[in-house]
Amino acid sequence: MIAWLRTAAFSLVFYGLSVPIVLFAPVAAVFGQPTLIRYVRIWVLTQRWSAATFLGIRWRREGAKPDQPVLYVAKHQSMFDAVQAPVLLDAPVIVLKRELARIPVWGWTVQRYGAIVVDRDASAKALRQMVREGKAARAAGRSILIFPEGTRVRPGEQPPLRSGFAGLYRALGMAAVPVANDSGRLWPKTGAKRPGMVTFLFGEPIPPGLSRDEVEARAHRGINALDR
Structure with a gap:
């Protein structure tokens, strides 16, 4: 019962604050990308504060975070890890499903x-577009974030990586850094959320130039390093 009450309080406060933040985001975008990036940080920190205050959920980082642009390959277990990514990973360009980009206001x-x-179909045309836009992000000096399993997964699930990750890694010639997290233990897709500590684990950088089989194997191990 307490967990449900805490979850209800979090939802009331966080989503209540999120509505005006999201609605005013296009205004921030008018002033340019740097302003929008700073504005998004407000929403991320709002979630972080709300989760700590009402849910008792906090986070910690383990492993060394890169000091140069990389291709982040990350586990996705909950809304918490997805929302925290812009601040945790220093505003990366995010590989996003087209369905999400079509959400009014937020997608734009x-x-x-x-x-x-x-x-989703990972057609040759889609992969070429992803590589083209990835190279533009690299040229702008920004890291890139991809969730290679394609969707949110439950704790303990370790599906194979989708082909888009290896294609992007090969085309960009950037080091890939796996990022594991265990947020799904505390933040299930449905049901009450539980207090505790979420760990974000930065794995060893994977150098560019490896074969598809090797890079996928190393990335798969890295993003699942916290599964027990």
């Missing part, structure tokens, strides 16, 4: 922030 704003929009 996230593309202005920096997103690579792709189709």
Whole structure:
């Protein structure tokens, strides 16, 4: 009962604050990408504060965070890890499903922030577009974030990586850094959320130039390093 009450309080406060933040985001976008990036930080910190205050959920980082642009390959277990990514990873360009880009207001704003929009079917055309936009992000000096499993997964699930990750890694010639997290233990897709500590684990950088099999194997191990 307490967990449900805490979850209800969090939802009331966080989503109540999120409505005006999201609605005013296009205004921030008018003033340019740097302003929008700073504005998005407000929303991320709002979630972080709300989660700590009402849910008792806090986070910690383990492993060394890169000091140069990289291709982040990350686990996605909950809304918490997805929302925290812009601040945790220093405003990366995000590989985003086209369905999300079509959400009114939010979709347009996230593309202005920096997103690579792709189709689920991983067609040759979609992969070429992803590579083209990835190279533009690299030229701008920004890291790129991809969730290579394609969707949110439950704790303990370790599906194979989708082909888009290896294609992007090969085309960009950037080091890939796996990022594991265990947020799904505390933040299930449905049901009450539980207090505790979420860990974000930065794995060893994967150098460019490896074969598809090797880079996928190393990335898969890295993003699942916290599964027990």
